[in-house]
Amino acid sequence: MLTHINIRNFAIVEQLDLDIPNKLTVVTGETGAGKSIMIDALGLALGNRADSGSVRHSADKAEILATFDVHNNPAARSWLQARDLDADHECILRRVIAADGRSRAYINGTPSPIQSLKELGEMLVSIHGQHEHQALLRRDTHRLLLDEFAGLNQQAKAVADAFRHWQTAQQAFEHFRDHAKEMQDRADLLRFQINELDELKPVAGELATLEAEHKKLSNVESLLSRGQQALTGLSEGDPSLVDQTHSVLHLLKDMLDEDPGLKEMTELVESARIQLDEAGTSLRHYLDSLDLDPEHYQTLDSRIAAYFHLGRKHRVDPQQLAELWHELQTELDAIDGGEEKLAKLEQAAEAARTAYLAAATKLSKGRAKEAKKLGKLITEKVQPLGMPGAEFQVDLQPLSTEQYSANGLETVEFIVRTNPGQPAKPLNKVASGGELSRISLAIQVACAAKTNVATLVFDEVDVGIGGGVAQIVGQLLRELGHHNQVMCVTHLPQVAAQGHTHLHVNKQTSKNQTHTDIAKLSQDEKVAEIARMLGGLKISEQTLAHARELIEESQA
Template sequence: MLNQIQVRDFAIIDRLEIDLETGLTALTGETGAGKSILLDALGLCLGDRADTAMVANDAERSEVHVRFDVSDTPAARHWLGEEGLDEDDECLLRRVIHRNGRSQAWINGRPATRAQLEALGEYLVGVHGQHAHQALMRADNQRRSLDGFAGNLAERDRLASAYAGLRAVDDEIERLSGGHEDHQDRMDLLRYQLEELEAEALEADALHALEQEHRRLAGAEDILNACHTSLAMLYEGETTAQSIIAQAERSLEPHTDADQALAEACDLLANGQVQIEEACQSLRHFADRLEMDPQRLEEIDQKISRINDLARKHHTEPEALTGLAAALRDELEALENADTRLADLQQQRQALVADYHQAAAALSATRQTAAAALEERVNALLAELGMGGAALLIRLEYNADGEPGPNGLDRVGFDVRTNPDQPAAPLSKVASGGELSRIGLALEVATADTAELPTLIFDEADTGIGGAVAEVVGRKLRELAGHHQVLCITHLPQVAAQAHHQLQIEKQQNPDGRTVTDVQPLDTEARTRELARMLGGVEITDNTLSHAREMLERAG
C-alpha cells in the first residue's frame, strides 16, 4: 500500500508531506485547489513523462518521494528482486525534474530508468479516470482481470509450462536448422578452435603451478642471494642469530631455579635454536636444488604468452579456457549429430504443440465461463452506479490456428455499450472520463477478492452524477476499501462521507505572496464543516451542518 507522498516545488505545491492509511481516503477541496496536481506528482514516481512546466516558477527542480509497503504485494516484490532493487518490505521511489529538462529516478536509493518506474508502477497502483495509468483500457490488463476473476491459475501454469518447453525446442531447432554450408563452416571453425585450446589450455591448478615455476625461475638469482644472505645471518656468519640466542641461553641458565618464568624463557630460547637449525637446513636444501635454467624459463614464458593470447582472443580469462573447450566440444558434437537430433526435436515439437493446444483450450474454457459471470456482475453494478443503459461485453476470440504465445490463443477485449441504442465498441473509444471511472469502479468491485493491485485511485468517479447514485458510488468505494487501499478525488459530499479518512486540499498564500497548495487531514468536526461546504450554499447554516453530521453518522 501507499504509505507516504512527499512533494517539493512541484507546480503550485511548495512543500507537502502526506501520510496515508488503509481503507478509503477522500481528497476534497475547491476546484483548482490542486487535487489533480497531487496525482500528477504521484504519477511521476510511477513512470509518467516529465515536463519542465511542472517545476515551480521560483525553483530549479521538483522532487517527489513516495513510500510503499510491499509486504502484501508478491508481484512487486518479485519484480524488485529480479531487478536487484529489493529492500525488505519497503519500496521507496524518488523522481527529480530539473528546470533544464533533465530527469532522474531512483528505486530504493538506486538509480532507475523511467521504464523501470513504469513497470513497477503496474504492480503498485491502479488509477481510474482521465489521467495516466488507465490500465483498464490495456488489453493485457483486461485479460489479467478476467483471469483473476476466473481463478484459473492451474490452467495458466500448465499453459506456461507447455509454452516454455515449446520455445526451448524451437530455439534448438533454429540453431540446428541453418544451411549446410553454414554448418560446415561452423564445424570447421570449432575444430580449429578446439585444436588450439587442447594444445595450450590448462586446468586452473596446472596453470597456477606453471606461473609459480615461472616466478621461481625468473627470480632464481635473487632468490639464491636471499637464501645465502639469510644463512649467513642465521647460522654461518661471524655473528649469527643462532650464536646470539645460544649466548643468551647460557647467561640465563644458572638462574633458572630462581623463577619458573626464567626456566620457561630458557626453554623457548633452546627451541628457537632448534627452529633456526631446521630453517637453515630447509634453505640449504632449497638452494642446492634451485638451478638457473634460462631455456626452461623461455619455454614457460612462451607457453604463458600463448595462453594469454588465446584468452584475449576468446574474450575470457586464462583459467576459463578449459571450460570453453568443453563447451565448444559439446557444440561440435551436437552439430555433427544435427540430422539425428533434428528428427528427435521435430517429434518432441509435435507432442509439445499438442500439449500446448490442449492447455490453451482448457484455459479458454475457464475464460468463457468467467466472462459471462463477470459481465453479469459488472452490469448489475453499472445499473446501481447510474449507468442503467450501459453494458460491459467481454469479447473472447479463440484462434486455434494462431501462433502459440505465453497467454494462450485467446484475444480478450472489453467492449462497452453506454446506451441501449448504441453498438458496443472498445472501452477506450466510447467511454468518457466519468463513465470510464465508474466502469473501472464496477470492475474493481466485481473482482475485488481476486485483484492484485494494493492501491486504487479514482479521479472523477462522480462526474455527472449526484443524489442517490452518488451515495451508491461512495458505498461501492467503501466496499472496495475492504480489499484495497482506495483514494478518491471527489466533489460530492455523498462520496466523501463514506470515506474512512478525509484530506482537504486548499490553496493558500505563502509569506512571499505565492499561491501554494496545502493538504490537511480532517478530524470529525473538520470533516463536518468540509461536508457542509460541499453540500453548497454561500452560508453554512446549522441545518447544513446537521445534514453533514447525519451523513457521517449514517456512513459510519
C-alpha cells in the same frame, strides 16, 4: 499499505508531509487547486515517466518519498528479499528529478533502475484514472482485466513466453528447410576450399619462420664468404687476433712481475682473449650450419609461394590461413548432417508447439471459469449505478489455429445488455458516454476487490455521474476501504461524505508564487467542505444541514 508521503518542489507544491491512514481517504478541493498532484507525485515514486516540468519553478530538483508497510504484502517482501533490499517490513521509495529532466531512483536507500520501481510499484499500489473508461473500448484491456481478476497474470506470461519460444523454433526449422539447397551448395564450396587448405596444412606463425629461413638461404654464399674472412681474421689467420692478443698478454705478464700495478690491465686483456676465442668458436659453428642444399631451398620457396597463392585466392592475409582453415571446417561441421539436423529442428518446433498449446489450454480453462464470475460481479456493481436492467458478460471467442498468438487461444471481449430484451453488444456499440463511465467504475471496483495490492487509488473516476448514483459510488468505495487502503480524488459531495479520512487541497497565490497545501480536515471542517461542494460559494444553514445528513448516512 502507503503510510507516509513527502513531496518537495513538485509542480506547485513546495513542501508536503502527510501520514496516510488506512481505509477510505477522500481528497477534495476547488477546481484547479491541484487535487491530483499528490497522485501524480505518487506515480513518479512508483516509476512513472518524469520530465523537467515536474520540478517547481526556480527549484533545482523535485523529490518524492513514499513509505510503505509491506508486513502483509508477501509478494513485495519476496521481491525485496531477492534483491537484498528488505528493511524490517518497511519499504521507502524515493525519486529525485533534476531541473534538466534527469532523475534518480532509490529503494530503501539503494540506487535502483526506474524499471525496478515499476516492478515493485505494481505490487504496492493500483492507480485507476479518470480516463480509463476510454481504454475499455479496446479488447486488449478486456483480456488484461479478466486475467488480473482471475489471478492468471503469471499463466498469461507463461503462455506468451511459450508462444515466442514456439515461433523461434518454428522459424529456425523453416529457415533450415527452405535454405537446404543453398546450404548444400555452400557445403560443396567449403569442402573444395578445405581440401586446398588440407594440402598446405597451414600452421599459425609458420610463414614468418619460413620467410626468415628463406632469406638466410638466399644469401648463403655471401654469408659463407664474408664469414670465412671474419673467421680468418679472428682466429684462423696467421697472425690472427687471438694470436696477437695472446702475445700481448704474455708481454704484460712478464711486466707484471716488475710492476704489480699492471694487474688490472692484464686481467682485461686476459678477458678479451677468452671472449675472442669464444667468438671464433661460435662463428665456426655458424658457418658449419649454413646449408647449401638447393632442394631444401626449393621446398621453402614452394611452401611460401603456396601460402601467398591461397591468401590471394581467399582474400585474406597469408598469415591468417590457419585461422581461416579452422573457421571453414567449423562452418562445414555445422552444415553437415543436414537431414538429421532438419529432423531435430522439426521435433523441437513440434515440442514447443505442444508446450504452448498445453499452457494456453490451461489458461483458456481458467479464463472460461472466471469470466462468468467477473460478468456476474460487474452486473451486481453496475445495476445500482442507474442501470437497473444492465447485464454484463465476458465473451470468449476461440481463435483458428492460424490466429493463435502470445495472448492465447481466444479473444476476450466485454459485452453488455443495457436494457432487458435487447441483445448483448460490445461496449462501443451500445454504451453512451455516461454509461461507459459507470461501467468503467463498476469494473474497477469489481477488479480491485480481487487485487493483491493493498493500496488502491481512484483519481476522479466518478466523472459523469451525480445524484443518487454518486452516493452509491461512494458507498462502493467505502465498502472497498474496509478491505483495502483506498484513496479517492473526487469532486462529488456524495462520494466525499463516505470518506473515513478527508484531505483538502488548497491553492494559495501570492504576488510572485503559487503554493498548494493539503490538510486533514476535522469533523466540522469536513462538514463545511462538503457544504461548499453542495452549495458553491454561499453556504447556508440548510446546505450545512444537508452536508451533515450525507455524512451521517455514510456512517449508518
